[in-house]
Structure formats: structure tokens, C-alpha cells
Amino acid sequence: MFEDFFDVVKKRFNGGADEEYKPPMFKCPRCQDLSSLSRYEELHRVCPKCNYHGRLSASERLAITVDRDSFREFDADMKSGNPIDFPEYLEKQEQLRETTGLNDAVVTGTATIKGSPVVIGVMDSRYMMGSMGSVVGEKITKAFEYATENNMAVIMFTASGGARMQEGIVSLMQMAKTSGAVKLHSDNGGLYITVLTDPTTGGVTASFASLGDIIIAEPKVLIGFAGRRVIEGTIKQRLPEDFQLAEFMHEKGFVDMIVERKKMRSTLSHLLKLHGYDKKEV
Amino acid sequence: MDEKKTAWERLQLVHTKGRPTVRDYIPLIFTDFYELHGDRHYGDDMAILGGIGRLDGRPVTIIGQVKGRDLDENKACNFAMPHPEGYRKALRLAKQAEKFHRPVICFIDTPGAFCGIAAEERGIGEAIAKNLAEFMTLRTPIISIVLGEGGSGGALALGVCDDLAILENAQYSVLSPRGFASILWKDASREQEASEIMHITAEDMVSLGVAEEVIEEPRGGAHNDLDKISENIKEYLSQKIPEKCEKDIDVLLKERYTKFRKIGEFLD
Numbered sequence: 001m002f003e004d005f006f007d008v009v010k011k012r013f014n015g016g017a018d019e020e021y022k023p024p025m026f027k028c029p030r031c032q033d034l035s036s037l038s039r040y041e042e043l044h045r046v047c048p049k050c051n052y053h054g055r056l057s058a059s060e061r062l063a064i065t066v067d068r069d070s071f072r073e074f075d076a077d078m079k080s081g082n083p084i085d086f087p088e089y090l091e092k093q094e095q096l097r098e099t100t101g102l103n104d105a106v107v108t109g110t111a112t113i114k115g116s117p118v119v120i121g122v123m124d125s126r127y128m129m130g131s132m133g134s135v136v137g138e139k140i141t142k143a144f145e146y147a148t149e150n151n152m153a154v155i156m157f158t159a160s161g162g163a164r165m166q167e168g169i170v171s172l173m174q175m176a177k178t179s180g181a182v183k184l185h186s187d188n189g190g191l192y193i194t195v196l197t198d199p200t201t202g203g204v205t206a207s208f209a210s211l212g213d214i215i216i217a218e219p220k221v222l223i224g225f226a227g228r229r230v231i232e233g234t235i236k237q238r239l240p241e242d243f244q245l246a247e248f249m250h251e252k253g254f255v256d257m258i259v260e261r262k263k264m265r266s267t268l269s270h271l272l273k274l275h276g277y278d279k280k281e282v
Numbered sequence: 283m284d285e286k287k288t289a290w291e292r293l294q295l296v297h298t299k300g301r302p303t304v305r306d307y308i309p310l311i312f313t314d315f316y317e318l319h320g321d322r323h324y325g326d327d328m329a330i331l332g333g334i335g336r337l338d339g340r341p342v343t344i345i346g347q348v349k350g351r352d353l354d355e356n357k358a359c360n361f362a363m364p365h366p367e368g369y370r371k372a373l374r375l376a377k378q379a380e381k382f383h384r385p386v387i388c389f390i391d392t393p394g395a396f397c398g399i400a401a402e403e404r405g406i407g408e409a410i411a412k413n414l415a416e417f418m419t420l421r422t423p424i425i426s427i428v429l430g431e432g433g434s435g436g437a438l439a440l441g442v443c444d445d446l447a448i449l450e451n452a453q454y455s456v457l458s459p460r461g462f463a464s465i466l467w468k469d470a471s472r473e474q475e476a477s478e479i480m481h482i483t484a485e486d487m488v489s490l491g492v493a494e495e496v497i498e499e500p501r502g503g504a505h506n507d508l509d510k511i512s513e514n515i516k517e518y519l520s521q522k523i524p525e526k527c528e529k530d531i532d533v534l535l536k537e538r539y540t541k542f543r544k545i546g547e548f549l550d
Contacts, residue, residue: 077550078548078550080548082547083490084480084481086479087479133546134546138546138548141543165457165462165465165466167547168481168482169454169455169481169482169487169490170490170492170545170547171456172434172435172455172456173545173546174545175410175414175438176418176441177546180414180415180419180539182415183418183419184419186415203456206395206406206414206439207410207414210405210411211415224402224407225397225406225410225435226398226406227397230397231397234398243402252403252404253405
């Protein structure tokens with residue numbers, strides 16, 4: 001759980017005893033204010049000043065979301081090929097595997113949340129900005145197909161810069177593939193909850209992230225299709241600060257609710273129960 | 283067919299003034315065409331046209347992205363960059379086609395969906411996503427043809443189909459080569475280099491399983507002989523549409539899902 005993670009943080013920063021101690025700081029990308037890093041980490045990476053919900057790794061997210069020891073991972077070893085022979089693509093991924101411990105940008109599997117079984121997927125923005133290529137597309141598609149076959153609900157935590165450029169048109173096609181799998185799951189009566197986390201953009205916004213029966217967002221996270229700089233370049237003017245934040249998308253009608261991290265697990269559990277998933281045999 | 287051109291040479295052809303647009307093709311391929319307007323929610327996006335007409339006497343629904351033939355036309359159709367209401371109009375007409383058992387023919391020709399404030403506010407991501415999901419299970423045949431530029435999710439939103447054909451010099455890509463160079467190398471001027479490594483040509487689409495067929499262009503490009511290129515497109519449609527209409531719809535839907543399902547390269 002999170003305790004291990006905090007130990008690592010503490011060790012790292014209390015290391016050199018001889019050096020003058022300066023508490024490490026966190027600068028919030030939303031309000032630009034500084035707060036102590038330890039406070040930010042204690043709050044599970046929520047800015048104490050403005051409530052911006054920062055990025056979590058897939059394993060940190062699972063740890064605060066699903067019941068202890070309940071997660072069974074699908075396709076843990078699936079690795080990307082190089083469909084358009086993009087220079088240095090495979091090498092880049094080897095390095096990322098070492099630094100992140102992930103094989104690609106999404107982790108999928110089954111778990112229980114306060115006893116309700118669910119198929120869950122969590123994207124991790126540390127791996128090539130959570131971009132969707134063949135592996136992300138295939139794992140998400142398989143997760144939905146498994147849920148359809150077993151009459152299970154799906155929860156997806158999205159975090160992505162969009163399609164993975166290095167896979168060219170093949171990455172674009174993953175949008176159609178995943179959306180098709182979501183549709184078949186929906187036609188079969190399955191519940192799909194999306195949780196939009198920082199950042200959810202591009203081809204992921206324009207596919208499975210926008211197709212949930214219920215769409216939740218964390219406070220102050222970035223949600224959009226086109227990147228901010230691209231839009232500013234097109235319209236030749238500065239965009240307002242709150243543009244494409246969760247609250248903006250909520251106001252425009254594309255997000256059902258904004259839920260704080262500390263209430264996410266209980267909210268998801270209630271929604272699963274409201275749809276009867278706590279009583280379904282799997 | 284010309285000898286093989288590079289991706290960059292073809293890209294120049296696609297941007298040649300006078301390259302035929304969907305509005306040039308419609309009167310030469312279809313009869314009794316009636317344009318239908320609006321998404322019934324917000325407005326009518328001129329970057330996507332839709333309507334009904336006949337192909338060889340058979341009623342069909344036609345949807346396509348509209349490029350202008352001059353600056354005024356381009357301003358009116360926003361340089362073929364649709365807003366959400368364009369995609370919602372497309373979906374409305376696709377659903378209408380399903381109701382009346384008409385096949386759908388989509389013409390793709392866009393640099394991408396429009397990147398602007400209004401598009402984001404009205405949910406461009408949701409509009410594209412919805413089309414991907416709904417077209418996948420639309421209970422009527424869908425054929426898509428890439429005419430010139432097939433850029434990004436904005437193109438794919440008309441590209442979930444049973445068979446995809448692409449004109450010989452057209453391109454289909456995850457992002458324009460310019461955008462690609464700008465994102466990956468922070469240098470938009472390396473657009474030519476990007477175009478050559480992105481695998482965006484018609485033949486690339488066939489080898490990657492994205493397109494089923496390449497439609498041959500007249501010597502020098504489609505703009506050199508509008509009648510000929512229209513004839514080639516019509517010949518393709520006249521063969522494909524009856525073939526797809528004869529199929530059992532559940533078989534067709536399974537094949538459509540599988541077509542996209544199997545695209546991707548990974549090691550288990």
C-alpha cells in the first residue's frame with residue numbers, strides 16, 4: 001500500500017545527515033504555489049492549496065482503490081512490437097521498462113472494491129505519457145471482452161497524452177478497436193465507469209474515455225481533445241486558465257461528477273452496488 | 283497508374299489546387315442526391331456534408347468531409363475541419379440509413395477535427411468517440427473511401443466501416459506529418475522527414491490491414507481527369523456495395539469488428 005511508498009520518499013529525503021536539511025517542496029502545476037512535498041504525498045498527491053489531484057502510478061492507484069490482495073492482472077507480459085519500424089522505439093521502451101517496472105502504459109485485471117468484483121484498467125502516464133499503441137489498445141479491448149463474457153462491470157482510470165505517434169496509423173486504429181469493445185460490453189448491459197485523471201487527452205478522450213455510462217473526474221485534472229498549445233496556435237490567443245479542466249468539462253456537460261481521491265473508493269463501491277454488482281456471481 | 287511516388291510527393295499532390303473534392307464526385311457517381319442538414323442539437327457544420335441519393339439505382343446515404351475549391355469555399359467549410367456538430371450530423375444520418383436499410387458511403391478528406399475553443403466546449407472528443415462506437419454496430423453496410431487527407435481521429439470518425447478504400451495518392455495518418463514532427467521533434471519544419479517514416483501511403487494502409495483496396499488515380503493525379511477518377515471510384519462502389527448488402531448483417535458486423543480487432547503488433 002501507500003506506506004511503503006512513503007518510506008521510500010522519507011528515506012530518499014532524510015538521506016545525507018551531514019548536509020543542511022532543506023525540506024523538499026512540491027510546486028503545483030495548477031496554482032503554482034509551493035507546499036512541502038511530504039504534505040502533498042501524505043494527501044496522496046493532492047495539492048493542499050488548490051486541491052489539484054496529481055498523478056499516481058498504476059500500482060499506487062490500485063493500492064488506494066481495490067481490496068487488498070484482490071487484484072489479478074491480465075496480460076502482464078504483453079509487450080509492444082514495432083508496427084511501422086519506428087527508429088529507436090523498442091530501445092526507448094526497454095529503458096522505460098527498467099525505470100517504471102511497467103511493460104506498457106496500462107495495467108488491467110480483475111479485483112474487488114469493498115467486495116464487488118470488477119474488471120479494472122489503470123493507465124500510467126510515466127510510460128510514454130500514457131499513450132495508446134498496440135499494447136494499450138489490445139489490453140483494454142481484452143479487458144472489455146472479458147467483462148462482456150463474464151457479465152462484469154468495467155472501471156477505467158484514464159491518463160494519456162493520446163495516440164502513440166511511434167506506431168503511426170496502427171495507434172489510431174486502437175481508438176476504433178477499444179470503442180468497439182466498449183460498445184459490445186454496453187449492448188450486453190454491462191456498466192462502464194470512467195475515471196478521468198490527469199491528463200486525459202487526444203485519442204483516449206476521443207475513444208473509450210468518453211464512452212462511460214458514468215464519467216467521473218478528479219478535481220482540477222486536464223481533460224480535452226486538442227492540446228492547449230495547439231489550440232492557442234490555431235486561434236492566436238491565450239486560453240483562460242480553467243480551460244479543459246475537470247470543472248470546465250463538468251460545466252459543459254461531459255463529466256457526471258467530480259470526486260475527490262479520498263472518496264473515490266467508496267463512490268465506486270456505491271455505484272457498483274447500485275447496479276447490483278455486489279450480488280452478481282462471477 | 284504512375285510509377286511509385288514518395289509519401290512527400292504524394293502529399294504535394296493531395297494539396298494541389300484543383301484536386302477534386304466530395305462535391306465534385308457526388309454528381310458524377312450518384313443520382314437523385316438530396317443534401318440533408320444539421321445535427322438536430324446545435325447546428326449545421328459545413329465541414330461535413332450528408333445526404334441521400336442513388337448508386338446504380340440503389341438508395342444510399344452519403345457522408346463526407348468537404349474541402350473547398352477556393353478560399354471562399356474553404357472558409358465556409360472551415361478547411362474540412364469539423365466541429366462536434368459535424369460528427370453528430372454524420373451519426374444522425376448513419377442511424378437514419380440503418381432505419382431505412384440503406385448502405386452508408388463515407389468520404390474521408392480532412393486534416394483533422396478542428397482544434398478550437400468551441401470544438402472543445404461542445405465535446406469534440408465525445409463526438410468522435412460516439413461515432414467510433416456507434417458505427418461499429420450500425421446494422422447496415424458501411425464503405426469508406428479516403429479521397430485526399432485522412433488526418434487523425436477526425437478522419438477515423440467516418441472510418442469505422444466494413445471495407446476501406448484509399449485513392450492512390452491519398453494519405454491516412456495518426457496526425458498530419460507537420461503535427462507529428464512538431465510533437466515528436468518539437469520542429470514542424472521536419473514535416474517531409476516525418477512523412478517519409480510515418481507509413482501514410484495507400485500501400486502502407488493495405489499492408490497494415492487498415493485499407494482493403496487502393497483506387498487508381500489518373501496519370502499525374504486525380505485533378506488531371508475528374509471523369510476518370512470518378513469512374514474508378516464508382517466502379518469500386520458498384521462492386522462493393524451489392525457484395526456487402528448480400529451478406530447476413532450479423533456476419534457483416536462480426537467481420538467489421540474483427541477487421542479492427544486484429545490491428546496491432548504485440549508479443550504476448
